[in-house]
Amino acid sequence: SCDLPPSVVRRAIGYGQQNPFLFSTTVGRNVGYALDEPDSGPSLMTIRDAAREAQILDEVLGLPDGFDTVVGERGVQLSGGQKQRVALARAFVSDPKLLLLDDPLSAVDARTEKAILEAIDRQRAQRGVILITHRVSAAARCDRVLVLDQGQVVEQGTHDELVAAGGLYASFAEEQRIERGLAKLGAEELPP
Numbered sequence: 001s002c003d004l005p006p007s008v009v010r011r012a013i014g015y016g017q018q019n020p021f022l023f024s025t026t027v028g029r030n031v032g033y034a035l036d037e038p039d040s041g042p043s044l045m046t047i048r049d050a051a052r053e054a055q056i057l058d059e060v061l062g063l064p065d066g067f068d069t070v071v072g073e074r075g076v077q078l079s080g081g082q083k084q085r086v087a088l089a090r091a092f093v094s095d096p097k098l099l100l101l102d103d104p105l106s107a108v109d110a111r112t113e114k115a116i117l118e119a120i121d122r123q124r125a126q127r128g129v130i131l132i133t134h135r136v137s138a139a140a141r142c143d144r145v146l147v148l149d150q151g152q153v154v155e156q157g158t159h160d161e162l163v164a165a166g167g168l169y170a171s172f173a174e175e176q177r178i179e180r181g182l183a184k185l186g187a188e189e190l191p192p
Helices: 006-012 027-031 041-053 057-061 080-093 110-124 161-167 168-189
Strands: 013-014 098-102 130-133 145-149 152-157
Touching: 006 013, 013 027, 013 080, 027 041, 027 080, 027 098, 041 057, 041 110, 080 098, 080 110, 098 152, 110 130, 145 161, 145 168, 152 161, 152 168
Parallel strands: 013 098, 098 130
Antiparallel strands: 145 152
């Protein structure tokens, strides 16, 4: 049993969804949803900083009305990767004690992935982070990795321990290493 009021738990956790729900309002209000006064000067700076950390700031500034751009019903004016990064900024904006990030890299390119992983590393220095991911490159940065299969924990340890164990995680790591190698080889063969 938990004696904490739900409001306390909600304030302590920042949640970045893989398939986020965006409100039919501005980008700024979607990012600043957790703030009491999202349109105040200090809140606008907090929203901007969170967007920068989530690697979406430049794209937002490129929208017709920047942070004041209305994203439409469920965010239809934004790509899947942009929606994910707005949700990531929303998770960062409230300065939570714990970040729960559900596959924040599934809809981004390799360059953006690298920048987001660096942002997650910075966040880890300030708060707890629970990262749900299929990407070994992200899991490798974690202190502890739990591998789920059919909803059950089948392996746990550090990245290095799990790779050495030769189980399911090691298979994923090898498969993704080969995929990255093939993608790099394919990119080198493309004409300029």
